[in-house]
Amino acid sequence: MFNWERDMPTVSMTVNGVAVSGEIEGRTLLVDFLREGLRLTGTHVGCDTSQCGACVVHMNGSSVKACTVFAAEAEGAEIRTIEGMANSDGSLGVIQAAFRDNHGLQCGFCTPGMVMSAAELLARNNNPTEAEVREWLEGNLCRCTGYHNIVKSILAAAAVMRGEAQAAE
Amino acid sequence: MTKHHGIGASMKRREDQRFLTGAGRYTDDINRPGQAYVHFLRSDVAHGRIKLLDVAAASTIPGVLSIFTAEDFADAGGLPTAWQVTNRDGSAQQEPKHPILAEGMVRHIGEAIVAVVAETLEIAQDASEAIELEIEELPAVLDMKDALADGAPKVHEDLTSNLCFDWGFLEDNKAAVDAAFESAHHVTTLDLVNNRCVANPMEPRCAVAEFDAGTDEYTLFTTSQNPHVIRLLMGAFVLNIPETKLRIVAPDVGGAFGSKIYHYGEEAFVTRASKVLGRPVKWTSTRSEAFVTDAQGRDHVTTIQLALDADGMFQAFRTETYANLGAYLRLFATVTPTYLHGPAAGGPYRTPLAYVHVKGVFTNTVPVDAYRGAGRPEGSYQLERLVDKAAREMGIDPVEIRRKNFIKPDEFPYQTPLAVQYDSGNYHAILDRLLEISDHSGLDARKAESASKGKLRGFGCATWVECSGLAPSQLIGALGARAGLYESATVRVNPTGGISVFTGTHAHGQGHETAFAQIVADKLGIDADTVEIVHGDTSKVPFGMGTYGSRSGSVGGAAIARATDKVIEKAKKFAAHLVEAAEADVELKDGHFTVAGTDKSVAWGDVALAAYVPHNYPAETLEPGLEETAFFDPVNFVYPSGAYGCEVEVDPETGKVMVVSFAAADDFGVVINPMIVEGQQHGGVVQGIGQAVLENAVYDDSGQLLSASFMDYALPRAKDLPSLVVDHSVFTECTHNPLGVKGCGEAGAIGAPPAVVNAVLDALAAHGVTEIDMPLTPSRVWQAIQDAKPAAAAE
Numbered sequence: 001m002f003n004w005e006r007d008m009p010t011v012s013m014t015v016n017g018v019a020v021s022g023e024i025e026g027r028t029l030l031v032d033f034l035r036e037g038l039r040l041t042g043t044h045v046g047c048d049t050s051q052c053g054a055c056v057v058h059m060n061g062s063s064v065k066a067c068t069v070f071a072a073e074a075e076g077a078e079i080r081t082i083e084g085m086a087n088s089d090g091s092l093g094v095i096q097a098a099f100r101d102n103h104g105l106q107c108g109f110c111t112p113g114m115v116m117s118a119a120e121l122l123a124r125n126n127n128p129t130e131a132e133v134r135e136w137l138e139g140n141l142c143r144c145t146g147y148h149n150i151v152k153s154i155l156a157a158a159a160v161m162r163g164e165a166q167a168a169e
Numbered sequence: 170m171t172k173h174h175g176i177g178a179s180m181k182r183r184e185d186q187r188f189l190t191g192a193g194r195y196t197d198d199i200n201r202p203g204q205a206y207v208h209f210l211r212s213d214v215a216h217g218r219i220k221l222l223d224v225a226a227a228s229t230i231p232g233v234l235s236i237f238t239a240e241d242f243a244d245a246g247g248l249p250t251a252w253q254v255t256n257r258d259g260s261a262q263q264e265p266k267h268p269i270l271a272e273g274m275v276r277h278i279g280e281a282i283v284a285v286v287a288e289t290l291e292i293a294q295d296a297s298e299a300i301e302l303e304i305e306e307l308p309a310v311l312d313m314k315d316a317l318a319d320g321a322p323k324v325h326e327d328l329t330s331n332l333c334f335d336w337g338f339l340e341d342n343k344a345a346v347d348a349a350f351e352s353a354h355h356v357t358t359l360d361l362v363n364n365r366c367v368a369n370p371m372e373p374r375c376a377v378a379e380f381d382a383g384t385d386e387y388t389l390f391t392t393s394q395n396p397h398v399i400r401l402l403m404g405a406f407v408l409n410i411p412e413t414k415l416r417i418v419a420p421d422v423g424g425a426f427g428s429k430i431y432h433y434g435e436e437a438f439v440t441r442a443s444k445v446l447g448r449p450v451k452w453t454s455t456r457s458e459a460f461v462t463d464a465q466g467r468d469h470v471t472t473i474q475l476a477l478d479a480d481g482m483f484q485a486f487r488t489e490t491y492a493n494l495g496a497y498l499r500l501f502a503t504v505t506p507t508y509l510h511g512p513a514a515g516g517p518y519r520t521p522l523a524y525v526h527v528k529g530v531f532t533n534t535v536p537v538d539a540y541r542g543a544g545r546p547e548g549s550y551q552l553e554r555l556v557d558k559a560a561r562e563m564g565i566d567p568v569e570i571r572r573k574n575f576i577k578p579d580e581f582p583y584q585t586p587l588a589v590q591y592d593s594g595n596y597h598a599i600l601d602r603l604l605e606i607s608d609h610s611g612l613d614a615r616k617a618e619s620a621s622k623g624k625l626r627g628f629g630c631a632t633w634v635e636c637s638g639l640a641p642s643q644l645i646g647a648l649g650a651r652a653g654l655y656e657s658a659t660v661r662v663n664p665t666g667g668i669s670v671f672t673g674t675h676a677h678g679q680g681h682e683t684a685f686a687q688i689v690a691d692k693l694g695i696d697a698d699t700v701e702i703v704h705g706d707t708s709k710v711p712f713g714m715g716t717y718g719s720r721s722g723s724v725g726g727a728a729i730a731r732a733t734d735k736v737i738e739k740a741k742k743f744a745a746h747l748v749e750a751a752e753a754d755v756e757l758k759d760g761h762f763t764v765a766g767t768d769k770s771v772a773w774g775d776v777a778l779a780a781y782v783p784h785n786y787p788a789e790t791l792e793p794g795l796e797e798t799a800f801f802d803p804v805n806f807v808y809p810s811g812a813y814g815c816e817v818e819v820d821p822e823t824g825k826v827m828v829v830s831f832a833a834a835d836d837f838g839v840v841i842n843p844m845i846v847e848g849q850q851h852g853g854v855v856q857g858i859g860q861a862v863l864e865n866a867v868y869d870d871s872g873q874l875l876s877a878s879f880m881d882y883a884l885p886r887a888k889d890l891p892s893l894v895v896d897h898s899v900f901t902e903c904t905h906n907p908l909g910v911k912g913c914g915e916a917g918a919i920g921a922p923p924a925v926v927n928a929v930l931d932a933l934a935a936h937g938v939t940e941i942d943m944p945l946t947p948s949r950v951w952q953a954i955q956d957a958k959p960a961a962a963a964e
Contacts, residue, residue: 025291027291035198040191041194041195041197041198042190042191043191044195044197044371044423045197045373046371046373046423046456047456047878047879048455048456048457048878049456049457049878049879051878051879051880052371052456054371081191082189083190083191083192085189085191086190092186092189092190096189099189100182100185103844103845105188105189106424106678106679106680106848107370107372107421107422107424107425107677108184108185108188108189108193108421108423109193109195109370109371109423109424110371110423111188111189112191115189130892131888133887134887134890135887137886137888138887138888140887141879141884141886142371143369143370143426143852143856143884144371144424144678144852145848145851145852145855146851146852146853146856146890146893146917147851147855147886147887147890148851148890148892148893149848149851150887151887151892
């Protein structure tokens with residue numbers, strides 16, 4: 001029989017610029033550590049096969065599915081979640097604002113993962129084609145928007161980042 | 170400024186701030202102090218008898234709090250169904266009990282048998298593996314026609330057969346319809362399958378319950394489209410808890426599409442368990458559980474026939490449909506393939522005679538219920554496929570055969586042969602609009618361009634009418650509904666002028682917090698930012714029937730408009746005192762009460778304050794306070810309509826279908842927030858494209874669901890889709906609700922599947938392919954091309 005009061009290792013990482021640590025089980029996933037351990041519930045769980053992308057966060061600058069990373073694997077890592085995407089004055093960041101202005105979200109559940117994925121795409125390539133955006137979103141599912149306005153939002157954010165357009169409001 | 174936020178403005182959504190910053194609050198984000206977790210042990214066979222169930226060993230595992238089986242719910246009722254369908258012979262539908270936990274038998278994979286509650290979810294999961302369970306597997310009933318054969322195994326031993334209902338609509342039409350077929354110039358017959366879909370909102374279901382022993386009050390946080398309905402059903406029919414002791418909260422809900430209407434056993438379980446254990450209890454569905462427990466959608470097998478005269482005018486149509494209900498009846502299971510299906514099955518056409526015949530069948534599959542469109546997509550799909558086939562057979566252009574059979578703009582209100590009266594529409598105008606926005610005149614050039622790349626390009630069109638805005642209570646009551654479907658709203662003006670609006674509808678992506686504020690702002694001439702929308706909590710909202718059936722704007726919005734009118738009427742009395750004028754002379758304009766022909770004026774905020782500071786008016790005849798409630802019960806359904814055009818490219822070598830363009834011209838009546846409405850069009854259309862090209866719930870011969878994860882069930886992804894062209898500029902107002910709105914939520918899912926399939930058949934026409942069933946996967950399309958080759962060669 002297993003012992004449920006097993007040893008609980010501690011993990012430490014930086015999340016949205018803040019040093020954090022907490023006790024975990026070996027099987028604790030990063031997404032559960034963020035949601036349950038740190039109560040950062042903006043990162044969502046939409047499936048159990050690493051398909052939907054609602055749990056996408058940045059780990060050391062790259063987007064990862066936090067349901068596919070053990071919390072222990074993030075030891076010492078820099079993690080960024082949707083809660084860390086706004087500007088320092090609390091206003092929406094460029095990508096977030098573009099999603100709002102272009103109605104790039106409906107129920108909001110896939111949105112954090114979409115924004116985090118888009119952020120990595122635009123960091124790599126701030127002038128993607130529509131086809132490149134659609135291809136990049138391969139790992140992010142949305143059931144509400146038909147992706148139309150998500151793609152539009154990301155292209156609009158790219159234009160702002162290139163200095164070719166200004167965010168509305 | 171005010172006009173900027175009234176009806177017709179694309180006001181940015183206020184909800185988005187929290188969703189975009191991770192501050193949304195979905196049910197799984199809620200943890201209650203001392204919370205325990207439940208894991209359900211579920212059936213891994215489709216049909217079987219429980220021979221052995223022993224939880225003793227599992228119960229001793231440290232951290233396990235309690236293990237529940239059906240015996241613990243012996244006093245609870247079954248999960249109810251909302252509609253009594255009457256058979257053609259006058260008898261009632263068969264209604265098996267749907268228990269919270271399996272009672273000796275299991276009837277579909279995923280059916281909950283045992284519930285393990287533990288300190289952590291991991292302990293509950295581990296302990297469930299220590300449960301001794303033996304199930305004697307029985308033959309699974311899967312094919313609907315086999316299920317109705319003599320001697321077929323029964324899903325429910327206590328029922329007379331696997332036939333739930335045998336429904337004819339309208340039965341009185343049948344003889345005349347059959348006679349019309351006897352004398353028809355031409356009859357077109359089509360057999361088709363409307364494939365089973367899984368709704369798959371991105372947020373899996375979740376339920377957290379807690380019990381307050383001091384007050385005997387339960388609170389259930391749950392992923393619901395209709396919290397008051399859950400309170401009514403679970404309280405009155407399942408657990409016997411009075412409404413006064415039961416609070417249901419549906420916080421932010423991450424999509425639903427019908428699958429979160431129903432009262433599910435997991436909700437009743439955590440509610441009961443929270444009292445038994447004296448601790449909050451939480452359940453969160455995994456996606457794998459969702460595939461086998463959320464109600465699934467569609468699954469019709471239909472033969473439909475059209476009788477035409479020599480000019481291609483429709484004389485009559487009739488259908489024979491087998492509707493798969495799965496193993497148990499969920500809430501709208503029997504109304505979805507009947508009264509949500511038959512009344513709009515005639516579409517936008519003047520067909521004088523119609524008869525819709527549906528048999529509802531039990532099988533050992535996951536229960537089926539309303540999924541975006543609910544009965545109307547099945548109706549539109551069968552009719553629009555049939556119309557295209559008839560056009561081909563008679564050598565008439567598919568667009569023209571539709572146009573010549575449309576109800577004419579001056580024929581409204583139009584009484585259909587299927588019991589309902591369409592109040593308004595202009596089908597010719599939206600078809601014209603579609604051809605404009607889809608650049609139809611350029612089609613031949615695009616076909617040539619595709620051909621030069623070795624691709625087959627096809628155009629498909631679908632024109633449809635839906636019967637939504639659920640629902641006129643007296644009418645549906647006469648048809649077997651066990652509830653009314655009005656909506657309520659309370660508009661509370663606070664002393665400093667801010668307004669709280671309480672609505673019984675619920676938003677799970679539709680942006681009600683924004684659009685409903687626009688209704689109130691428009692009526693009062695004030696800024697929408699001062700109006701807050703409250704929904705999703707039975708302790709705050711007086712009553713409500715929730716959000717589904719494209720009802721929120723036309724029924725819920727209408728209730729808000731009515732309650733706002735009542736507020737204005739009362740506010741005028743206060744204003745009359747403040748400006749010392751006769752009430753009849755006071756007008757509200759742009760946020761100010763004015764007296765015609767004078768410069769007397771008082772601002773909205775001053776009137777609001779005066780309502781709560783009764784210093785200068787007779788409180789004995791004019792009650793202080795400014796808050797009004799209205800219940801709006803529509804006198805008719807609403808009838809949105811649309812003309813959709815799809816272009817596909819098919820690779821004849823691989824069978825791969827790409828939807829390369831899609832245009833939708835919809836008549837939604839008055840549109841409150843165009844940005845939000847267009848988002849609904851996009852989402853609905855893509856769900857329709859998904860059903861047509863990608864999605865399929867496939868069971869094997871033993872009743873296992875093969876497509877039970879996102880790796881096997883193909884949800885549309887961004888790269889599967891084109892940019893969409895949507896339009897709602899050509900419209901006719903609804904004549905019987907105060908806003909003139911018609912509802913837009915289901916439209917795309919209703920109109921898109923036939924447009925896509927008609928486009929593929931157009932592309933494959935040269936190869937001799939005339940029929941194909943959804944989803945149009947590469948293998949199916951390729952096989953259809955191969956199968957048609959000998960026939961095409963022989964011609």
